[in-house]
Amino acid sequence: MALVEMKNIHKYFGRVVALRGVDFTVGENEVVGLIGDNGAGKSTLIKILSGVFPPSKGEIVIKGQKVDLRRYSVREAHRMGIETVFQEQALGLKQAIWRNLFLGREPVDRLGFLKLDTAWTETYRMMREMLGFRGGGVSPDAPVRTLSGGERQGVAIGRAMYFNADLVILDEPTRALSVQEVRKVLNFILKLKESGKSCVYISHTIANVYSVSDRFVILDRGQVVGEYLQDEISEQELNETLVKLHEPRVGRGEEPPLELN
Amino acid sequence: MEERRFHLGRYKMQLGLVTIFCLVMLFFILTSPTVFLRPTIYLAYLTTIPFVGIMALGLTFVLASGEIDMSFPSVMAFAGFVCAVAIEGTGSVTVGILAGLASGALIGCLNGLIIRKIGVPSIVVTLGMNFLIRGAVNLLSQGLGKSLTFLQNTLWRTVLVGKLAGKFPAHAIWFVALTVLFWFILYRHRFGNHVLFAGDNEDAARMMGVNVDRVKIMIFTLMGLMAAFAGIIDSFRLLKWWPTMGEGYMLTTMASVFVGGTSMFGGEATIFGTFVGAFLIGSLEAGIVAAGLSGFWTQFIYGLLILIAVTVHTVLRKGKVA
Numbered sequence: 079m080a081l082v083e084m085k086n087i088h089k090y091f092g093r094v095v096a097l098r099g100v101d102f103t104v105g106e107n108e109v110v111g112l113i114g115d116n117g118a119g120k121s122t123l124i125k126i127l128s129g130v131f132p133p134s135k136g137e138i139v140i141k142g143q144k145v146d147l148r149r150y151s152v153r154e155a156h157r158m159g160i161e162t163v164f165q166e167q168a169l170g171l172k173q174a175i176w177r178n179l180f181l182g183r184e185p186v187d188r189l190g191f192l193k194l195d196t197a198w199t200e201t202y203r204m205m206r207e208m209l210g211f212r213g214g215g216v217s218p219d220a221p222v223r224t225l226s227g228g229e230r231q232g233v234a235i236g237r238a239m240y241f242n243a244d245l246v247i248l249d250e251p252t253r254a255l256s257v258q259e260v261r262k263v264l265n266f267i268l269k270l271k272e273s274g275k276s277c278v279y280i281s282h283t284i285a286n287v288y289s290v291s292d293r294f295v296i297l298d299r300g301q302v303v304g305e306y307l308q309d310e311i312s313e314q315e316l317n318e319t320l321v322k323l324h325e326p327r328v329g330r331g332e333e334p335p336l337e338l339n
Numbered sequence: 340m341e342e343r344r345f346h347l348g349r350y351k352m353q354l355g356l357v358t359i360f361c362l363v364m365l366f367f368i369l370t371s372p373t374v375f376l377r378p379t380i381y382l383a384y385l386t387t388i389p390f391v392g393i394m395a396l397g398l399t400f401v402l403a404s405g406e407i408d409m410s411f412p413s414v415m416a417f418a419g420f421v422c423a424v425a426i427e428g429t430g431s432v433t434v435g436i437l438a439g440l441a442s443g444a445l446i447g448c449l450n451g452l453i454i455r456k457i458g459v460p461s462i463v464v465t466l467g468m469n470f471l472i473r474g475a476v477n478l479l480s481q482g483l484g485k486s487l488t489f490l491q492n493t494l495w496r497t498v499l500v501g502k503l504a505g506k507f508p509a510h511a512i513w514f515v516a517l518t519v520l521f522w523f524i525l526y527r528h529r530f531g532n533h534v535l536f537a538g539d540n541e542d543a544a545r546m547m548g549v550n551v552d553r554v555k556i557m558i559f560t561l562m563g564l565m566a567a568f569a570g571i572i573d574s575f576r577l578l579k580w581w582p583t584m585g586e587g588y589m590l591t592t593m594a595s596v597f598v599g600g601t602s603m604f605g606g607e608a609t610i611f612g613t614f615v616g617a618f619l620i621g622s623l624e625a626g627i628v629a630a631g632l633s634g635f636w637t638q639f640i641y642g643l644l645i646l647i648a649v650t651v652h653t654v655l656r657k658g659k660v661a
Binding site: 125167169173191 | 523527528529530532535536539540542543544545546547548549606607
């Protein structure tokens with residue numbers, strides 16, 4: 079049984095068509111590399127899956143359960159075991175690391191007051207294990223704006239790690255990271271796979287996606303244009319497939335490009 | 340290292356503010372020792388400052404969330420009016436107070452709904468609401484004040500604005516209690532956490548499952564509630580209600596918050612700063628007059644102090660980042 083099934087997903091932003099009839103599934107214990115050019119609709123697709131906004135049309139089934147899209151939300155996605163590291167990182171730069179780590183899921187008592195000790199010590203513990211952090215020296219109280227790019231990404235990914243999701247979605251997690259930090263992100267994905275979890279990995283760096291994914295889904299202008307298992311296609315062939323997509327298509331007799339703002 | 344610098348930065352801002360406050364007080368003591376070395380003037384401050392202070396607390400939350408409210412002066416008058424009319428109508432002071440508070444909360448909620456559900460910027464909505472409500476107050480009251488002398492010996496008057504030991508005003512205690520409560524809500528409660536993130540990075544808050552619309556509507560409702568409370572206790576204290584109530588409070592309330600060190604840009608705020616800021620701004624006028632300067636100096640010194648304080652805060656804040 080698939081962990082997540084998205085069927086015939088459409089999304090319009092005003093008159094702009096972002097997705098038109100996308101079918102997308104993620105299997106149990108599967109790493110899916112979601113690739114495509116800028117504006118292909120990758121982030122839109124995973125934001126729908128994460129509950130940030132609903133699709134204009136379509137259906138989502140998670141763990142065999144059909145999702146009520148009117149009530150689906152980020153909270154609901156979290157409850158269903160879906161964690162997302164957004165491309166935008168979704169961090170409050172003026173706020174402490176511990177506040178960012180627990181944003182939206184603060185440990186609180188019955189009256190809603192924060193359990194400061196829990197939040198702080200858990201953050202401290204996470205920071206030892208998290209990627210990006212230099213050994214010691216940074217306190218959970220430090221505001222995120224004082225952190226390096228790698229450390230900020232570490233907070234965003236650490237948040238997804240902490241809540242022990244069944245499906246972790248990573249949208250361009252390696253942008254602005256050093257070579258070593260990229261390796262840590264890839265190791266994190268491999269560890270997810272080892273521990274039986276699933277992952278959707280979005281990146282422009284094909285070499286990275288290729289090395290950790292079981293399957294690739296290629297999105298172009300709001301549609302799925304290709305799907306390959308890793309053992310069916312070499313990295314070079316995958317690259318060539320993508321390059322071909324970027325060739326002018328009017329000459330090939332296909333439909334003219336959609337208008338995108 | 341980062342942590343130490345950060346904490347020092349916060350400490351510095353509060354220290355800077357307290358230093359300014361002490362310098363101003365020292366200036367007053369030196370220029371008019373007969374007034375400022377006796378308790379009377381300080382008791383007078385405790386009587387007048389809480390009204391501005393209580394609204395400044397609410398405004399601190401509004402600014403922390405990256406918004407602004409300019410409707411509170413007329414909400415103050417409106418709630419006082421509703422309270423007075425409800426007491427006259429029902430004969431129950433409790434019902435009157437509840438009706439007054441509810442009317443303020445309702446206007447605040449309406450502000451929030453227009454701002455968040457329709458998407459009009461808060462500065463425009465609340466500016467318009469300030470005129471609208473003031474107009475409604477004038478229409479409903481026909482521009483006439485109300486005498487509330489019948490509240491003189493009621494329990495509620497003692498509880499809200501009575502004098503402890505014959506001297507100490509009860510509403511100063513309300514102000515202190517509310518300051519402590521607001522501090523805990525902003526820094527130690529889930530709601531405060533959401534307020535800070537809503538002001539810092541609204542998209543991030545939404546992507547992590549915070550209902551930003553609801554948080555901000557609640558903040559405007561809270562602001563309305565605080566303005567209503569200030570209006571009600573002011574009417575109780577003076578035993579009368581008048582239609583221009585609150586008109587002088589707009590700038591002093593805002594000045595208190597900004598002098599305290601809360602930023603215009605959202606995501607950070609200081610309740611302690613607002614508390615000290617309210618006393619700083621609230622003590623100026625009497626001090627200036629007592630110093631023998633003419634009343635003409637008041638605004639000049641207000642402006643000077645605001646500029647100094649805000650400059651100091653900005654410099655300290657930048658130092659924190661660099």
